[in-house]
Amino acid sequence: MAPEESAEAAPLLRSFERRFLAARALSSFPWQSLEEKLRDSSGSELLLDILQKTVKHPLCRKHPPSVKYAWSFLSELIRKPSGDSVTLSESTAIISHGTTGLVTWNAALYLAEWAMENPAGFAHRTVLELGSGAGLTGLAICKMCRPRAYVFSDCHSHVLEQLQGNILLNGLSLEPNVAAVAQHLGHDTADAESPRVTVARVDWDVVTVPQLAAFQPDIVIAADVLYCPETVLSLVGVLQKLSACQKDQRAPDAYIAFTIRNPETCQLFTTELGRAGIPWEEVPSHDQKLFPYEEHSEMAILKLML
Template identity: 40%
Template sequence: MDLQLPSNDQVMDAGQATLCDTFQRDFLCCRRIGSLPWKELDQELTLEPPLALCILKKTINHPVCRKYPPSLQYRRLFLSELIKKHERTGAEPLDDLYSALAEVLNSEDPAVCYKSYCLPTGDLVTLSENVAIVSEGTTGLVTWEAALFLAEWAIEHNDIFNNRMILELGSGIGLTGLVICKSCFPKKYTFTDCHQKVLQQLKDNIRLNGFMLEEEHSVTSENPTTLLSVTELDWESVTEQQLLNLDADLVIAADVVYDPEIVTTFTKLLKQLFHYTKAGKKMEILVASTIRSPETYRLFQRTLDDTGLRWQVLPDHKRNIFAYDRNCTVQILKVTLQV
């Protein structure tokens, strides 16, 4: 998907062009409207229209938005705020802004909406969300900060993921795994979750991003060596045979340690994965967590200790790629088996 700018951007300075890029990144992934760089826009907007028109072209009118639009409400709120900002400059009304708003207001609310995340390569990871089931109570339909954090970390440390047999626990709708598959080129990637509707949404998102599942006997043209599969995995009832079939040498998980009630079950599963690693393979486990409750996080660390697992906090990555709340604390633990 081409994210190149329209031709009239060349009349803007570098700071304004960067601001347009930021609006595009934040808009396509549906970052909270109030978190978009409106204050920076106030400082840049003048009576001349190119900046407002550039933002419009890189967001609402961009081919990615046309093909994979965010929710109708999100687009309406975004346009309303952009028009408000332009009007405050005292400039002449821009027909393009009002035409875009009219089009949105006259559209029917679709059952499916999309979030698109821009990769450093210029490629995208696009996720579809079924509006009707987001409210059904499964956290697997939410993209959490640690998933984005781990995805950024993987891009910066792609050598750790390249040509590996990766198992992801609690994949949700697939953001982290799809970023890794597009950026790090693992040998095999197994997505897992336990909620049926999440699994179906996950399969849809894999296909949406140009991949096909291993059992469909096809792979992406971009990365012909990666095999992708989706497996139902219930941590409480997992069997020995299921663990053997997973066949991984790198296990990752993001934002799964948020509830004290699942800490013991999750930690037990990690211990089992070490014991059921196929002969000759050395297992590595990385767990990324947003520390919303320090007590729950300390409980997880103590439970790892009590289970005979060692852990260490890995250094943060340096490059910020995705838009999310960076005021929250996210850590990645490398978990190993005590010997």
């Protein structure tokens, strides 16, 4: 945020800070002033400043408010730049219809937090998500990080059906297919209010390089997809295919987030990446915890150089 904008926003930031630290009723926050300021300034930077003054405040990290209060505040905050909060329809069962993709897992929340801390990395770019599941990560990125286009993908019919419903539930429009998204990418959509969004069926074991290239991804992401050795091998296989998708002489960036449940499975993933000739590095952990999940879960994000 420019210095003059920062000075103008200071009273607003102080107001949010004092009310949040006092756990005041959400209705007392200056939401209308925030909406007016968002129309006249860099929205993502202002929202990040508010996060620093509230949920990321040192006092809150030491003495966090209730999960319900923090969640309600974040839902209201997300609503302001997008016109809606992130709303999800999920299964109440961990495994339903033979798939685990109908619920949101911890690494999806972790990756969404990291993306919201690093919105510039997604702004005006095309994102392909592998194994989107219920869609929480993608919806947060679409609303907070201003991507140019976003491709949600999965392979299970029930997951794809739920994904489409969640996207529409959050006020985003769905393109009928990837070709329609690609057609619009030829135009300047940097100032569009929302990204071009589509849902695609992608079976990692059978998808081809030309099919993946049609998505024209700048960034590839995935969260909590390291279930077992079989899925690890399938994931590395599709990453190899993506490495062959040259766009302007550059392969897409890739970020894989996962919960470390079984160290052997994680070790297998990095070993197979080495065999495939895919370099990787661990992304430094971020401090803020915006979403309510098991805090004792150990999670990580790897950046892959495809």
